[in-house]
Amino acid sequence: MFDILNIFLVVFDREGDDGKFVSVTVKATDQGEPSLEGVCSFTVEITDVNDNPPLFDRQKYVENVKQDASIGTNILRVSASDEDADNNGAIMYSLSSPSNRQDLEYFEIQAESGWIILKKPLDVSNIYL
Ligand SMILES: [Ca+2]
Ligand SMILES: [Ca+2]
Numbered sequence: 001m002f003d004i005l006n007i008f009l010v011v012f013d014r015e016g017d018d019g020k021f022v023s024v025t026v027k028a029t030d031q032g033e034p035s036l037e038g039v040c041s042f043t044v045e046i047t048d049v050n051d052n053p054p055l056f057d058r059q060k061y062v063e064n065v066k067q068d069a070s071i072g073t074n075i076l077r078v079s080a081s082d083e084d085a086d087n088n089g090a091i092m093y094s095l096s097s098p099s100n101r102q103d104l105e106y107f108e109i110q111a112e113s114g115w116i117i118l119k120k121p122l123d124v125s126n127i128y129l
Contacts, residue, residue: 050088
């Protein structure tokens with residue numbers, strides 16, 4: 001005689017309350033009178049999927065830079081974190097400016113550290129107000 005096997009479908013959240021490991025106890029019960037039982041347990045390690053985007057510690061960074069700042073000046077450092085593991089949580093920084101591509105000419109960013117560095121002199125004579 002077989003018991004009906006109930007299967008519960010759950011979605012594990014590795015970065016949430018579930019944690020990296022899930023442990024379950026299995027119980028075997030005989031049909032004797034009185035019935036006896038034995039138990040064992042098994043543990044499943046939840047491997048990571050890339051379900052978290054990098055999050056910056058701020059929505060917007062603002063920094064003052066002197067007009068005569070020299071090329072190579074460290075302007076500011078951005079920082080993002082990602083809860084996923086290994087490559088899923090490894091962050092590379094890059095710059096983009098969809099609205100004004102010329103702005104990109106002034107700066108470069110170190111892909112791993114997040115430091116933004118002055119690449120071209122800031123020439124106020126090019127700024128028309
Ligand atoms: Ca994940
Ligand atoms: Ca991620």
